[in-house]
Amino acid sequence: MGGVKQFLSHFFVTGPFEIGGDVSIGLVSLAILFVLTRYKLWGWLWRNWLTSVDHKKIGIMYMLAALLMLFRGGVDALMIRTQLALPNSQFLGAEHYDQIFTTHGTIMILFMAMPFIFAMMNIVVPLQLGARDVAFPYLNAISFWLFFFGAMLLNISFVIGGSPDAGWVNYPPLAELQFSPGPGDNFYLLSILISGIGSVATGINFLVTILKMRAPGMSLMKMPMFSWAVFATCIDIIFAFPALTIALGLEFADRILGAHFFTLNGGGNPMMYVNLFWMWGHPEVYIVILPAFGIYSEVVATFSRKRLFGYTAMVTSLLLIAIASYFVWLHHFFTMGAGADVNTFFAIASMFIAIPTGVKIFNWLFTMFRGRIRMTIPMMWVIAFIPNFVIGGSTGVMLAAAPADYQYHNSYFLVAHFHQVLIGGVVYGMLAGMYYWWPKMFGFILEERFAKWGFWLFNIGFYVCFMPQYPLGLMGMTRRMYTYPAGLGWSSLNMISTVGAFVMGIGFIFIVLNIVSSIRHPVKDTTGDPWDARTLEWSLPSPAPHYNFARIPVIDSRDQWWEMKQKGMTKPDDSTPLAPIHMPKNSGKPFIMGVLFFIAGFGFVFNWYVLAGLGLLGVVITLFARSFDYDTDYYIPVDEVKHSEAAFGRS
Amino acid sequence: MAVDVDHSVVKSADHGTMLEYSTEDGALKILGFWFFLAQDMILFACLFATYLILHNRTAGGPSAMQLFDVPGFAAETFILLTSSFTYGIATFQMRNNRLKSMLIWMGITVLLGLSFVSLELKEFITYVLQGATISRSAFLSAFFTLVGTHGLHVTLGIFWMISVMIQLVKRGLTPVTARKAFIVGLYWHFLDVIWVFIFTVVYLTGVMK
Ligand code: HEM
Ligand SMILES: [Cu+2]
Numbered sequence: 001m002g003g004v005k006q007f008l009s010h011f012f013v014t015g016p017f018e019i020g021g022d023v024s025i026g027l028v029s030l031a032i033l034f035v036l037t038r039y040k041l042w043g044w045l046w047r048n049w050l051t052s053v054d055h056k057k058i059g060i061m062y063m064l065a066a067l068l069m070l071f072r073g074g075v076d077a078l079m080i081r082t083q084l085a086l087p088n089s090q091f092l093g094a095e096h097y098d099q100i101f102t103t104h105g106t107i108m109i110l111f112m113a114m115p116f117i118f119a120m121m122n123i124v125v126p127l128q129l130g131a132r133d134v135a136f137p138y139l140n141a142i143s144f145w146l147f148f149f150g151a152m153l154l155n156i157s158f159v160i161g162g163s164p165d166a167g168w169v170n171y172p173p174l175a176e177l178q179f180s181p182g183p184g185d186n187f188y189l190l191s192i193l194i195s196g197i198g199s200v201a202t203g204i205n206f207l208v209t210i211l212k213m214r215a216p217g218m219s220l221m222k223m224p225m226f227s228w229a230v231f232a233t234c235i236d237i238i239f240a241f242p243a244l245t246i247a248l249g250l251e252f253a254d255r256i257l258g259a260h261f262f263t264l265n266g267g268g269n270p271m272m273y274v275n276l277f278w279m280w281g282h283p284e285v286y287i288v289i290l291p292a293f294g295i296y297s298e299v300v301a302t303f304s305r306k307r308l309f310g311y312t313a314m315v316t317s318l319l320l321i322a323i324a325s326y327f328v329w330l331h332h333f334f335t336m337g338a339g340a341d342v343n344t345f346f347a348i349a350s351m352f353i354a355i356p357t358g359v360k361i362f363n364w365l366f367t368m369f370r371g372r373i374r375m376t377i378p379m380m381w382v383i384a385f386i387p388n389f390v391i392g393g394s395t396g397v398m399l400a401a402a403p404a405d406y407q408y409h410n411s412y413f414l415v416a417h418f419h420q421v422l423i424g425g426v427v428y429g430m431l432a433g434m435y436y437w438w439p440k441m442f443g444f445i446l447e448e449r450f451a452k453w454g455f456w457l458f459n460i461g462f463y464v465c466f467m468p469q470y471p472l473g474l475m476g477m478t479r480r481m482y483t484y485p486a487g488l489g490w491s492s493l494n495m496i497s498t499v500g501a502f503v504m505g506i507g508f509i510f511i512v513l514n515i516v517s518s519i520r521h522p523v524k525d526t527t528g529d530p531w532d533a534r535t536l537e538w539s540l541p542s543p544a545p546h547y548n549f550a551r552i553p554v555i556d557s558r559d560q561w562w563e564m565k566q567k568g569m570t571k572p573d574d575s576t577p578l579a580p581i582h583m584p585k586n587s588g589k590p591f592i593m594g595v596l597f598f599i600a601g602f603g604f605v606f607n608w609y610v611l612a613g614l615g616l617l618g619v620v621i622t623l624f625a626r627s628f629d630y631d632t633d634y635y636i637p638v639d640e641v642k643h644s645e646a647a648f649g650r651s
Numbered sequence: 652m653a654v655d656v657d658h659s660v661v662k663s664a665d666h667g668t669m670l671e672y673s674t675e676d677g678a679l680k681i682l683g684f685w686f687f688l689a690q691d692m693i694l695f696a697c698l699f700a701t702y703l704i705l706h707n708r709t710a711g712g713p714s715a716m717q718l719f720d721v722p723g724f725a726a727e728t729f730i731l732l733t734s735s736f737t738y739g740i741a742t743f744q745m746r747n748n749r750l751k752s753m754l755i756w757m758g759i760t761v762l763l764g765l766s767f768v769s770l771e772l773k774e775f776i777t778y779v780l781q782g783a784t785i786s787r788s789a790f791l792s793a794f795f796t797l798v799g800t801h802g803l804h805v806t807l808g809i810f811w812m813i814s815v816m817i818q819l820v821k822r823g824l825t826p827v828t829a830r831k832a833f834i835v836g837l838y839w840h841f842l843d844v845i846w847v848f849i850f851t852v853v854y855l856t857g858v859m860k
Binding site for chain 1: 795822
């Protein structure tokens with residue numbers, strides 16, 4: 001009995017925040033179970049969502065998960081800022097503070113930004129290319145469920161076993177068993193390893209989709225800019241993620257097998273981890289920003305009613321950024337002391353990236369120049385992004401000056417820099433994309449009143465929160481300190497920053513209210529083209545039918561749908577006869593595989609190797625079961641296509 | 652996969668009459684697999700880099716020179732290279748639509764693969780019994796991880812190949828089974844290439860100093 005009790009008290013984390021977490025998780029789960037059972041929705045959920053291989057539905061699930069994670073990460077952020085608002089504060093205490101900034105960073109990069117870009121990729125790319133799905137729809141579902149269960153694994157650490165607390169970069173030797181005993185750090189490693197498999201698969205999937213599944217006539221140089229951005233991102237994913245897998249895998253080997261890769265004794269070399277991590281880490285920041293660049297390009301052209309300015313320069317700069325991002329990783333640790341020559345190379349390479357980035361900024365500005373601009377919500381997010389990125393890019397160049405970085409490194413100056421580019425660049429971009437493509441996903445438009453409140457609060461809150469952090473950094477405040485004494489002159493700037501953070505939080509609530517109120521009073525999108533936009537996805541009804549295109553369009557120009565409209569067409573050509581449509585069948589295996597990976601991961605976290613082995617065995621069995629399954633697709637008969645097109649007023 | 656009628660423009664114009672490329676789905680999967688191999692190559696590149704950084708860090712434990720046994724790794728190399736060759740013959744037989752001899756050559760490849768894995772296991776066990784375990788030194792951690800990851804790939808490849816053989820027996824040579832056999836082959840040859848690097852970077856350099 002005593003043993004059980006002791007086990008349980010280690011297994012479940014006990015403390016005021018965790019018990020709060022337990023209670024809220026319990027209540028939310030109960031509420032979900034109740035609603036699903038009460039309204040008999042289990043079958044619906046399973047058939048329409050959990051087993052779906054439809055890229056549009058997978059995209060929507062990614063987006064919901066990303067918003068949920070934005071909320072969780074946001075709560076972490078507010079707790080961090082509350083702790084730092086006043087000097088000598090004991091609100092969280094060092095231990096909790098460490099856990100919370102770790103989960104905050106990990107969740108925001110890997111379980112918020114990544115799924116958000118995957119959401120946009122999934123929802124938009126096949127529609128823009130004139131394809132009926134991605135190249136490998138089944139693999140796409142696996143990617144999603146690996147991400148989802150990876151994210152769940154990290155999130156339960158808060159209430160079971162204990163959260164990781166060695167920072168989102170998880171540097172050894174701190175993250176080694178000696179200094180971080182217990183399951184916390186394993187949660188970090190396993191959750192990212194699992195979701196990372198999914199990310200690589202997504203990179204491959206979309207690269208093949210873009211290379212091979214464009215509608216006839218769409219040469220690469222006629223491809224919409226968002227798809228180009230995804231193309232560049234996929235290349236980065238495929239060539240960067242393996243480095244993360246190895247960094248984390250070896251660290252895991254240190255922790256469970258007693259290996260000596262990054263330990264201080266036994267000949268290990270912690271700096272090897274840091275190198276591997278940032279060989280992924282720097283490309284990663286471009287993995288998340290490039291799709292945002294793509295979104296800005298689409299939105300700017302649509303709402304300026306002009307062709308995107310400098311298409312070729314845009315493509316070139318995307319590719320240059322994607323490639324150059326592999327040659328700058330060392331700027332994250334100039335202070336390692338690699339020597340003046342090495343540091344100089346990486347400093348110059350880093351500064352070089354500002355050039356193609358600047359080209360893009362000017363091209364967006366020139367697209368707006370003399371355009372007929374409509375100030376819609378997506379457009380507002382785009383315009384707000386530009387000053388953000390100019391400041392964030394400039395401070396990036398400052399940080400890239402290696403000698404000066406000895407001063408800025410790991411100070412609040414750095415913290416302000418990367419939040420400016422990640423929030424002002426990535427999050428703004430994803431929100432712009434969400435508002436822009438929402439009608440295509442759901443068939444109604446998000447209303448503007450709350451959306452504007454959300455926009456202004458979030459944007460003003462952003463500057464109030466992060467501008468003070470630049471001077472704070474220059475005044476010597478380092479990152480990851482859980483408290484500071486009074487009298488250093490830091491107190492008022494910290495207080496201002498915290499106020500800004502809460503304003504952003506209120507802004508987020510308005511965005512959620514915006515969604516809720518639009519669901520309750522939807523403004524239907526009856527035409528499929530509410531913005532009078534330019535690319536193919538807007539030629540389809542909203543939401544698009546599950547087969548996307550009844551007839552695959554033939555492309556002859558870059559802004560295909562716009563050019564069609566100029567010729568007086570209001571819907572795609574429907575004069576050719578319909579043919580049966582080949583579609584993949586839904587499957588429960590991707591979901592099951594996600595569960596099994598979760599079980600294996602959970603087993604490894606607690607060093608329960610039998611459980612872990614069973615989970616992995618299950619994964620292998622599912623893989624082989626799929627391989628032996630030849631009943632994976634079907635045809636939609638012409639009659640059914642006719643029927644469903646007629647429902648949209650088309651033929 | 653979703654579209655096979657409409658995207659006929661991309662349909663394997665350059666791959667002539669090869670069965671595995673004859674459907675759009677097959678061509679897509681083969682291309683996707685090439686990208687998978689690209690990422691796997693980066694994965695191994697990171698392991699090689701780690702090995703190169705750590706290979707002298709023996710922490711007072713055994714060094715490569717003391718450990719590696721020339722006839723042992725020479726035999727492993729010979730067997731694995733031969734198995735790549737035999738799989739090449741299997742592919743050749745597939746192109747000529749000779750299912751039975753294709754299966755025989757695949758079977759030989761599986762046997763060679765199995766002997767490679769058992770030799771490697773034996774090598775590992777010998778080291779461990781001498782006290783040269785993964786936790787002995789950074790060098791040994793890097794060694795076991797690099798070579799072991801390759802060995803794990805080979806083991807998976809063996810099971811995969813067997814499963815494709817069963818499907819070939821059950822369904823004969825179709826565009827789908829041909830594509831599967833072709834992809835396992837790509838994987839197998841890729842592992843062979845990786846081994847050539849392991850042979851040079853790990854074993855040869857290890858015993859030469
Ligand atoms: C002109 C472009 C940019 C340059 C020259 C640049 C430069 C730098 C440098 C030198 C550092 C390391 C500073 C230090 O640790 O002392 C850094 C950190 C960082 N940057 Fe940038 N950056 C640029 C753009 C971006 C973008 C677009 C993003 C993300 C979308 C980004 C995200 C980050 C992050 C997340 C970190 C810090 C990670 C950490 O230590 O936890 N940067 N940047
Ligand atoms: Cu960087």
